[in-house]
Amino acid sequence: MTGITLADVAKYAGVSTATVSMVLCNKGRISQSTRERVLKALDESGYVYNQTAANLRNRSSNQVGLLLHDITNPFYGEMTAGLSHEMERHELMLFLANSEESAERQQKFVDSLMRNNVGGMVLCAARETPQSFFDSLKRRNIPAIMVVRPLSDPGFDFVGTDNFLGTQMATEHLLKMGHRRIAFIGGSQNSGSRAQRIGGFTSKLLEYGITPNPAWIVTSQASQSDGARVAESLLTDNPEITAAICYQDIVALGVMQCLRKLNREPGRDFALVGFDDITEAALVQPALTTVSVAAKEIGRKAGELLYSRMQGNDEPAKRIILPPALVVRESCGFR
Amino acid sequence: MTGITLADVAKYAGVSTATVSMVLCNKGRISQSTRERVLKALDESGYVYNQTAANLRNRSSNQVGLLLHDITNPFYGEMTAGLSHEMERHELMLFLANSEESAERQQKFVDSLMRNNVGGMVLCAARETPQSFFDSLKRRNIPAIMVVRPLSDPGFDFVGTDNFLGTQMATEHLLKMGHRRIAFIGGSQNSGSRAQRIGGFTSKLLEYGITPNPAWIVTSQASQSDGARVAESLLTDNPEITAAICYQDIVALGVMQCLRKLNREPGRDFALVGFDDITEAALVQPALTTVSVAAKEIGRKAGELLYSRMQGNDEPAKRIILPPALVVRESCGFR
DNA sequence: CTGAAAGCGCTTACAG
DNA sequence: CTGAAAGCGCTTACAG
Secondary structure, X not given: OOOOOHHHHHHHHOOOHHHHHHHHHOOOOOOHHXXXXXXXXXHHHOOOOOHHHHHHHHOOOOEEEEEEOOOOOHHHHHHHHHHHHHHHHOOOEEEEEEOOOOHHHHHHHHHHHHHOOOOEEEEOOOOOOOHHHHHHHHHHOOOEEEEOOOOOOOOOEEEEEOHHHHHHHHHHHHHHOOOOOEEEEOEOOOOHHHHXXXXXXXXXXXXXXXXXXXXXXXXXXXXXXXHHHHHHHHHHHXXXXXXXXXXXXXXXXXXXXXXXXOOOOEOOOEEEEEEEOOHHHHHOOXXXXXXXXXXXXXXXXXXXXXXXXXXXXXXXXXXXXXXXXXXXXXOOOOO | OOOOOHHHHHHHHOOOHHHHHHHHHOOOOOOHHHHHHHHHHHHHHOXXXXXXXXXXXXXXXXXXXXXXXXXXXXXXXXXXXXXXXXXXXXXXXXEEEEOOOOHHHHHHXXXXXXXXXXXXXXEOOOOOOOXXXXXXXXXXXXXXXXXXXXXXXXXXXXXXXXXXXXXXXXXXXXXXXOOOOEEEEOEOOOOHXXXXXXXXXXXXXXXXXXXXXXXXXXXXXXXXXXXXHHHHHHHHHOOOOOEXXXXXXXXXXXXXXXXXXXXXXXXXXXXXXXXXXOHHHHHOOOOOEEEEOOHHHHHHXXXXXXXXXXXXXXXXXXXXXXXXEEEOOOOXXXX
């Protein structure tokens, strides 16, 4: 706080505050000579614009919020980078909060955003978010874009990936390599993304005349260790399984570990596909074949949409579903 | 924007705005009955506090900024989570920006922060930051905590890890396992952290009577592929090297790839230590022995320090150096 | 214990 | 083309 206000600058330049303000915002018609005098005063005074005052006066805001449930997840790091970049382009400031899957902390953050009068927000809601959260969000009538986690509520804009198509591609890849006994490993029971991914998986199986076996579709937490745990019991009980689609790359990494423990080499004795294309996927041995969902692009698109909403775009709620891509690496072998 | 103001609530409750404000902030003495009336009005009206107005009036702010150069780096994701958690405890809103190593974007962000009148900031500055950036920051006289990347300027608070000690521990580990021909791979030429890590490395070598070989100390970009590239030429030219300390885990992962290409199995034919302890480190095969720097803790401590500065703590600038820990896994073998 | 009024630093009709 | 003045929604001395 230098403490120099627009009024000080005006006095110094010998004009009114209105004039300085207009020069600052490039509004109204100001004579060349006056403009120069003001610019000079602005420069020499070390004036710092007070956005807070402007926001109050304008009843507007240059601020938006991003709510994530896990910023440490590399996937969301990428997405955040994409969003942040987009926000910067529009001179918007980005508030970040990490709910850590707590509905309570999430609610608190959104309340803070409202008090801080943000212009909009991007949300990847916690798993156990009560419907009331979304209802109250809608009542506030402030632009909110949902990302990544599909929402059954069609009242919100959404940007995410085509989970269904993603696993269809992955499943087809395995089927074309000759696999017929394919498992689906991971995701939590109440996950909407998971339902969609299972949909892509089973529909493709059926297309090839294969009846999905419910016993081969198992849940897992989003960690390597739980992936390994779950896979171990599945594959010991059902050694005839030759391939698996995993709900997430992290889970796939766990399954890899488990395979080695069971003396089955991934990529040779067992084919594995992941989902997300996190950095690790390219690094493990064998490198993981996976469905890439362009996290950065999700962030960018969400930012774009949010900005347009803030500009007054009032088309009905929109769902932007980005096409996934199958990244073939080594974990399915080279047959 | 429901548009309901404190004045509306006051009218509704039949009191003055001063009274409502005092109830809201728990200041002054308000009779029980009045308080209840106000609380009821507050509740029924759906009033949303306008933090912007309060900030303007108070010439204060509940907002702080975090500037990173790469939010997609898992290390910074962890750090951000730690900081975010700490900020939440103090009811502070966190602005995030990603400079992507651009001094220009970094400057723009800090300028925005100033205009938005933040109470303080946490910075991990871009590599090529001009001294003028830091000078102007100091002139602003706003709390700023530097993190991770060591700064020669002692005028700033700093929170980071003990790079020197970290590589000392790593080097000692290798030496105790019998290695004598050890390389140092990675980091960029002008990195201060790297200088410190090399210091720990060479000082420990000397302690064991070994003269450091400058030809075995090579730079690399912060990517797996460049790590692999750099290691390949180093190890083909100097096959007698049996171990390496890597500047970062990502580089170490690249070195692993290269080793396989050269038909040397990491953990058996070659010992490898990383630095950072990113998630991947535990996942690769063999799991990477590395120096853990508690990224989350850096974020937390930075937040704590920032908060105390915002409360008026005016002790001289402080450096908080967190102790690293050597996490022994498999990449150095089990001899 | 409570209210009237000034003021935080901007912007914007409205005059001239 | 430029200025005087009101007002955004709070908080805080100051009276009473």
